[in-house]
Amino acid sequence: MDLTLHVWRQAGPGEPGRMQAYEVKGVNEHSSFLEMLDVLNQQLGERGEEPIAFDHDCREGICGSCGFLINGVAHGPLPGTTVCQLHMRHFRHGDALRLEPWRAKAFPVIRDLMVDRGAFDRVVQAGGFVSVATGSAPEANLIPVPKPLADRAFDAAACIGCGACVAQCPNGAAQLFTAAKVSHLGLLPQGQPERTARAVAMVEAMEGQGFGACSNYAECEAVCPKEISIDFIARMNRDYLKAKLKGVEKVPLGD
Ligand code: SF4
Numbered sequence: 001m002d003l004t005l006h007v008w009r010q011a012g013p014g015e016p017g018r019m020q021a022y023e024v025k026g027v028n029e030h031s032s033f034l035e036m037l038d039v040l041n042q043q044l045g046e047r048g049e050e051p052i053a054f055d056h057d058c059r060e061g062i063c064g065s066c067g068f069l070i071n072g073v074a075h076g077p078l079p080g081t082t083v084c085q086l087h088m089r090h091f092r093h094g095d096a097l098r099l100e101p102w103r104a105k106a107f108p109v110i111r112d113l114m115v116d117r118g119a120f121d122r123v124v125q126a127g128g129f130v131s132v133a134t135g136s137a138p139e140a141n142l143i144p145v146p147k148p149l150a151d152r153a154f155d156a157a158a159c160i161g162c163g164a165c166v167a168q169c170p171n172g173a174a175q176l177f178t179a180a181k182v183s184h185l186g187l188l189p190q191g192q193p194e195r196t197a198r199a200v201a202m203v204e205a206m207e208g209q210g211f212g213a214c215s216n217y218a219e220c221e222a223v224c225p226k227e228i229s230i231d232f233i234a235r236m237n238r239d240y241l242k243a244k245l246k247g248v249e250k251v252p253l254g255d
């Protein structure tokens with residue numbers, strides 16, 4: 001199949017960017033979207049042109065490194081799928097596709113389709129962990145976890161930190177990501193002692209990173225490759241409000 005790609009090219013942070021068109025011929029429908037870009041990059045290299053920069057690592061939908069907008073949709077048209085797991089059979093001969101980096105103030109462009117998602121790391125650093133006295137590994141079944149809670153915590157823990165939720169949100173809000181990280185620990189018995197402090201620390205860290213405010217568009221849920229529910233946002237808001245009503249202030253966890 002032949003495609004026309006309109007790709008955002010930007011040489012570096014703060015540099016002016018522009019869309020550049022590429023005619024891509026003979027795309028194998030069994031290749032993944034990133035493999036299609038690999039082939040294009042090889043051709044660009046042979047012509048002495050700069051390859052298109054994009055993030056990737058596992059290419060199995062588990063690491064969260066990949067992601068860009070395809071015709072305005074984060075990770076492209078297939079629900080519940082990262083762009084590395086999107087295959088070219090879902091497109092048609094003659095399609096014109098617009099590839100752009102995540103568009104969000106908190107994710108500045110590094111180059112072409114790559115953005116800096118360090119803001120997510122700083123939210124996790126504020127409380128996305130359980131403080132433990134390290135020692136020998138505890139007995140596996142020492143703390144029983146009810147199955148429904150384990151399942152629910154696992155649903156939240158499925159977040160791979162890709163940033164699609166922020167990119168698709170008209171407000172550039174990070175509530176779905178933060179709620180997933182707050183909830184996967186806050187649902188488990190091991191996460192209870194720091195539950196309120198964690199909610200306060202992570203929500204306030206999120207607010208300090210330049211993300212927008214959530215106004216319930218639910219675009220995040222629609223594009224999340226792990227199909228994380230916005231119910232977790234309600235849960236995080238409840239934990240945060242309860243903590244604030246009790247007068248819990250932001251405290252560094254682990255102290
Ligand atoms: S909540 Fe979904 S879209 Fe957002 S970072 Fe996690 S996996 Fe990606």
Ligand code: FES
Pocket residue numbers: 055056057058059060061062063064065066067082083084085160
């Ligand atoms: S490259 Fe790891 S999720 Fe896509």
